[in-house]
Amino acid sequence: MQTLSNKEYKNEFVQAFPGDDSGNVKPRQTPGVLYSKALPTPVKKPELLAWSDELAQELGIEKPTDQKDIDVLGGNHVAPSMYPYAACYAGHQFGNWAGQLGDGRAITLGEWEAPDGKSWELQLKGAGLTPYSRRADGRAVLRSSVREYLMSEAMHYLGVPTTRALSLVSTGDQIIRDMFYNGNPAYEPGAIVMRVAPSFLRFGSFEMPAARKETENLQQLVNWTIDRYYPHITGENRILDWFKEVLERTAHLMVEWMRVGFVHGVMNTDNMSILGLTIDYGPYSFLDDYDPDFTPNTTDLPGRRYAFGKQANIAYWNLGCLASAIAPLLPGTQELVAVLETYEEVFYRKYYAMMAGKLGLDAPTEADQDLIRRFSETMATLNLDMTIFFQLLMELPEDVQEQQTVVGHFQPSFYRELETGERELLHTLIKDYQLRRKANSMAQEEAVQKMRENNPRFILRNYLLHQAIEELEKGQNTLFLKLQAALKDPYSSQHDEFFAKRPDWASQKAGCSMLSCSS
Template sequence: MQSLSQKEYKNEFVSAFDGDDSGDLKPRQTPGVLYSKTVPTPVKKPEVLAWSEELAQELGIEKPTDQKDVDVLGGNHVAPSMYPYAACYAGHQFGNWAGQLGDGRAITLGEWEAPDGKSWELQLKGAGMTPYSRRADGRAVLRSSVREYLMSEAMHYLGVPTTRALSLVSTGDQVLRDMFYNGNPGYEPGAIVMRVAPSFLRFGSFEMPAARRENENLRKLVDWTIDRYYPHLQGEGRILAWFKEIMEKTALLMVDWMRVGFVHGVMNTDNMSILGLTIDYGPYSFLDDYDPDFTPNTTDLPGRRYAFGKQANIAYWNLGCLASAIAPLLEGTEELVAILETYPDFFHGKYYAMMGDKLGLDQVQATDQELITRFTQTLYTLNLDMTIFFQLLIDLPQEVGTEEDVVAHFQPSFYRDLEKGERAMLLSLITDYAARLSANTGPREAAAQKMRKANPRFILRNYLLHQAIEELEKGENQLFLKLQAALKDPYSRNHDEFFAKRPDWASQKAGCSMLSCSS
């Protein structure tokens, strides 16, 4: 185990590429470079609120015991071997080209080599101004930092590819924020998250040099990325093979999001990881009642571009942007387009297999696709709680029983009373499902085991997050600690105090139902 302040850090990204070494934090365009040196701006009083012990053990990082290590987490100390920087990238935001964006409130400190030889980028989010902050202050508030810290770790334990969070630090400073961009700003307590990933490269990292026609930088970045993160790809066709792997990783990520009911909320190309990770947690949410048109992001209204049911198609669109960015490196685009066009079939194959696991089917046959579609239609029509419904499905008696029995069994997942036709719809679905389940080649318990692995029992619902944030702002952390424990064990029944629907009061409360990009 090594301390954060005494570690010898690697800086292979900044060593490989040209950057702006001036250290000037003035917001500006930075053509020709992939990063700008950015030293964190010190805060008043950094204090550790949370520490991910399991991640620290994996990385070989010693828990902070002196102020110098805490100061690293708060941006008040930069170790001698660190080269802190903000990355330069571009992106399409809400379907429109936004040009240069970059790390506006994230600063990468350096690369930490773990005991197993793997390298991890350590990045502070909320550590102050960068050349890419534009009109913002580069800071983060406790509200958004708690959400990022907890959800990063929650997704990891759900088995969804994600960036991780090592620490949550309060800064002792107040930060001015207009939570809903409605002209009502207010001061909130500041905080910083140290987030960790093998790389924070994103689709927009490649869009930037492509847009500026910096083909030498583009080729160098592609070659470096493949050599470092896809070293098994060799030969003349490796750029195409690389794109195919990114396409498949992205599709699999979308399938995982659909499996657990996660809605990212702002799937711009600058928020799409080149490694297929969930990245940049902002106005996200899990589904409560199943609704493919649900978006938690106020900025995404009224079009709902990033709604739950559209995420797979948006990923396809974003992959098209990445394909356009790397196209100048290829002699023609026919093969690139052909790979991209395999996405729908690849995604749907994985999606139906995932839904088969959620339903406990031994294998998904062509005829099962109609049954799967009926499930999602019924969930939507009846406004059923997605997580609770699938948990109740695991415990469905072998003998279905009457309409009254079925309605009573699934009652805990209802957000309203069902009408007569809806009760009949539910009974018909469950009766047909029970018949299909009985046709499995294996025993019923094998199906139940498969379902338990695919269906989380605990999800980090927005109203729980909101309550935990309110308590932390008052100096209390009991709920925060409970949620931190529960998210590490989401498939068990060990935390059933949280196995409940969203309460009525949370449906309209700010921060529980809808959020903004500042969340």
């Protein structure tokens, strides 16, 4: 185990590409470079609020015991071998080209080599101004930082590909934020998250040099990315093969989001990881009542571009943007388009296999696809709580037949009383499902175990996060610690105090139902 302040860091990204070494953090365009040096801006009083012991163990990082290491987490100390920088990238935001974006409040300190030889980028989010902060202050508030810290780790334990979070520190500073962009700014406590990933490269990282016609930089970035993160891809068609694997990983990520009911909220191309990870946790949410049209992002209204049921299609659109960016490196676009057009088949193959897992079915047939669609439609029509419904489905006795008994069994997942026709709809679906389960090639116990592995019992609901944040702002961490423990064991019943529907009071409360991009 090594301390954060004494480690010899690697800086291979910085050494590989052209950058702006001036250290000037004045907001500006930075053509010709892929990063700009940006030292963290010191904060008033960094204090460690949370630490991921499991991640630290994997990375070989010793938990901070003195102020010098805590100062690293708060941006007040930079180790001699670090080269702090903000990455330059572009993106399409809400379907429109936004041009240069970049790390506006994130600063990568360096690359940490773990005991197993793998390298991890250590990045501070909320560490101060960079050349890409535009009109913002480069800071993060406790509210958004708690959400990123807890959800990064929650997704990891759910088995969803994600960036990680190592630490959460309070800064002792007050930050002004207009939470809903409605002209009501207020001061909030500041905080910084140290987030960790093999790479924070995004689709927008490739869009930037492509848009500027910096073909040499684009070619170098693609080659470096393949060599470093896709070393198994070789040969003359490796760019196409790489794009195909990025497509596969992205489709897999969308399916995993749907499996656990996660809605990202801001699927801009600058928020799409080139490694197929969940990246940039802002106005996200898990589904409470199942609604394909739900978006947690106030900025996404009224179009709901990034609603739960549209995420797979948006991923395809974003992949199209990535394809356009790398197209100049290929002799033609026909083969690239052909790869892109495989997305629908790849996604649905993965999706139906995932749903079969949630339903405890063996290899899904075409008939099963219709049954799976009916489950989605019924949950949406009846506004059922997704997480609780699948848990109750797993616990449904095989011999239950009467409508009253079936409806009564699923009552805990209802947000309202069902009408007569809705009760019949649910009853018919469950009867057909039970018939299909009897045709399974696997035993009942095996089917239930498959369901148990695919259906989380604990999810970080927004109202729980909101309550934990309110407590932390008052100097209390009881709920925060409970949630931190529960998220590490989401498939068991060990934390059933949280196995409950969203309460009525939270359905419209700010921070519980919807959030803004500033969240």
